[in-house]
Amino acid sequence: MSPECIFVLDHYNDYISGELVPEKVIRVENHLKSCPNCERFLGRASKLHGRTVGLLRTSAPQALKSSISSLFDKA
């Protein structure tokens, strides 16, 4: 594993969530072009991240919403 692979592994989380500074984004992306292993890893990690974010955005079922708002009504 090259130092650049380690750099990618250290920063992939921020890279995926868009919190990495532009200089480091460029460094990660340059490395991905030459390293299929990291490219595959990051592809899988970002898919997983997307799924997690998707789950968090899923809104509560309507039944739950109305039972919660009826609780508020009674308060």
Ligand SMILES: [Zn+2]
């Ligand atoms: Zn690599």
